Amino acid sequence: xxxxxxxxxxxxxxxxxxxxxxxxxxxxxxxxxxxxxxxxxxxxxxxxxxxxxxxxxxxxxxxxxxxxxxxxxxxxxxxxxxxxxxxxxxxxxxxxxxxxxxxxxxxxxxxxxxxxxxxxxxxxxxxxxxxxxxxxxxxxxxxxxxxxxxxxxxxxxxxxxxxxxxxxxxxxxxxxxxxxxxxxxxxxxxxxxxxxxxxxxxxxxxxxxxxxxxxxxxxxxxxxxxxxxxxxxxxxxxxxxxxxxxxxxxxxxxxxxxxxxxxxxxxxxxxxxxxxxxxxxxxxxxxxxxxxxxxxxxxxxxxxxxxxxxxxxxxxxxxxxxxxxxxxxxxxxxxxxxxxxxxxxxxxxxxxxxxxxxxxxxxxxxxxxxxxxxxxxxxxxxxxxxxxxxxxxxxxxxxxxxxxxxxxxxxxxxxxxxxxxxxxxxxxxxxxxxxxxxxxxxxxxxxxxxxxxxxxxxxxxxxxxxxxxxxxxxxxxxxxxxxxxxxxxxxxxxxxxxx
Ligand code: BES
Ligand code: ZN
Ligand code: ZN
Numbered sequence: 001x002x003x004x005x006x007x008x009x010x011x012x013x014x015x016x017x018x019x020x021x022x023x024x025x026x027x028x029x030x031x032x033x034x035x036x037x038x039x040x041x042x043x044x045x046x047x048x049x050x051x052x053x054x055x056x057x058x059x060x061x062x063x064x065x066x067x068x069x070x071x072x073x074x075x076x077x078x079x080x081x082x083x084x085x086x087x088x089x090x091x092x093x094x095x096x097x098x099x100x101x102x103x104x105x106x107x108x109x110x111x112x113x114x115x116x117x118x119x120x121x122x123x124x125x126x127x128x129x130x131x132x133x134x135x136x137x138x139x140x141x142x143x144x145x146x147x148x149x150x151x152x153x154x155x156x157x158x159x160x161x162x163x164x165x166x167x168x169x170x171x172x173x174x175x176x177x178x179x180x181x182x183x184x185x186x187x188x189x190x191x192x193x194x195x196x197x198x199x200x201x202x203x204x205x206x207x208x209x210x211x212x213x214x215x216x217x218x219x220x221x222x223x224x225x226x227x228x229x230x231x232x233x234x235x236x237x238x239x240x241x242x243x244x245x246x247x248x249x250x251x252x253x254x255x256x257x258x259x260x261x262x263x264x265x266x267x268x269x270x271x272x273x274x275x276x277x278x279x280x281x282x283x284x285x286x287x288x289x290x291x292x293x294x295x296x297x298x299x300x301x302x303x304x305x306x307x308x309x310x311x312x313x314x315x316x317x318x319x320x321x322x323x324x325x326x327x328x329x330x331x332x333x334x335x336x337x338x339x340x341x342x343x344x345x346x347x348x349x350x351x352x353x354x355x356x357x358x359x360x361x362x363x364x365x366x367x368x369x370x371x372x373x374x375x376x377x378x379x380x381x382x383x384x385x386x387x388x389x390x391x392x393x394x395x396x397x398x399x400x401x402x403x404x405x406x407x408x409x410x411x412x413x414x415x416x417x418x419x420x421x422x423x424x425x426x427x428x429x430x431x432x433x434x435x436x437x438x439x440x441x442x443x444x445x446x447x448x449x450x451x452x453x454x455x456x457x458x459x460x461x462x463x464x465x466x467x468x469x470x471x472x473x474x475x476x477x478x479x480x481x482x483x484x485x486x487x488x489x490x491x492x493x494x495x496x497x498x499x
Contacts, residue, residue: 007163016104018069022053038065093135093478108158121165122172129176139191183486186299190484194271194288199247199319216305222248232358234337239320241328251315258312263369267376268294268319275348292471293375296488309496318355342433364458371461381445382466394450397461413491
């Protein structure tokens with residue numbers, strides 16, 4: 001997909017669709033630069049179809065008179081005073097979906113002046129490029145040629161904006177392409193079935209990323225013997241129920257003069273059956289998604305050499321399957337994590353926190369970063385609390401929490417802060433070990449899971465994103481078809497760029 005920037009003269013674009021946007025009750029304004037003699041025609045159509053710029057309203061009109069485009073697609077943005085970046089991403093995505101259903105290959109899209117003024121040209125154009133690319137994504141690898149041909153993506157996108165804004169917008173195109181490519185790569189990894197994305201497969205992806213980075217990224221993979229030798233008993237406990245051998249994946253990126261060191265950790269359960277605390281079939285159906293945190297970390301590293309953040313970054317993935325094999329972990333078993341704390345395992349389906357306990361301890365004790373961020377499809381409880389679109393945000397450091405909230409707002413990867421509630425600490429206290437891996441009660445499961453992880457931070461500034469909801473869409477959304485969403489990749493990239 002190619003993007004071009006051009007100064008406005010919307011009606012003169014030789015494209016399949018011209019995509020314009022209107023705020024509520026301002027639908028007439030979009031024709032500003034159309035010649036007077038053709039404007040009336042379009043305005044009439046708008047009136048007849050009762051289009052008035054309400055959020056989500058669309059109108060497709062055939063080109064008429066001396067215009068050069070084939071069809072006009074109008075998309076409503078809703079009330080101007082309620083406008084935010086989530087609206088921008090969603091409505092651009094919807095507009096592009098309409099272009100696709102109208103078989104468009106070449107599209108001109110007018111970036112509304114309001115976006116450019118509110119967010120600056122670079123940010124507005126970056127978001128536009130991301131939305132266009134994310135909206136066109138389909139996972140067609142396992143479909144036949146006919147289906148593949150049917151879902152042709154847009155090939156050329158002309159972004160129309162005032163001449164004075166074009167120079168600053170170039171940067172936005174470049175960043176938008178990188179951010180979107182990284183998120184789409186993560187979607188692919190999550191959408192692949194678990195028979196493909198084994199722990200060794202993820203390790204091989206990490207090696208490939210290093211190979212393609214011209215020396216900027218170094219990957220080290222620890223295999224089973226080494227994981228055992230290093231006494232990552234909690235991680236091995238989960239891994240040993242499966243025939244697939246586990247992999248402990250480390251990725252390093254280091255600029256010349258790093259401002260700080262950041263560890264990114266991703267839950268990498270390549271399939272979660274629940275183990276002996278076996279899930280029911282309806283809950284197991286989508287559990288290939290349980291490596292979405294790991295996939296997001298790989299997504300970030302796939303473009304890190306080009307983004308060139310000013311921080312040293314270490315990516316850590318403890319990858320394994322959670323299976324109920326003959327050697328599987330049993331409820332009641334006690335494991336010693338890498339930091340020496342003992343864990344009573346009462347439910348083998350609360351496995352992500354066990355693998356993360358070792359990954360986080362390893363990060364804190366061996367890598368000694370200035371801050372750690374983990375992404376994990378950790379609890380169904382978080383989805384109950386916040387729904388499918390919003391990640392739970394926990395942490396022990398206000399500054400880091402605030403910065404991630406800022407990046408979330410800038411990328412429309414939504415988060416909501418939940419408490420690391422100390423008065424619930426007793427819920428994960430074990431009679432026989434230091435902690436237990438479930439609370440036993442029915443409530444507050446996202447919080448008790450975060451409290452459990454908090455035992456393994458080594459008191460390093462840390463943020464935990466429970467992405468069980470937004471990592472995977474059960475139904476089509478404007479920005480992503482059903483399946484992996486690439487959640488977290490753009491949020492992290494935005495944050496890393498800001499340090
Ligand atoms: N991978 C699941 C969490 C999950 C649920 C992710 C739904 C995405 C969608 C996790 O390993 C799990 O099974 N958690 C249990 C914890 C419970 C046993 C304390 C859960 O949420 O039910
Ligand atoms: Zn589980
Ligand atoms: Zn899981």
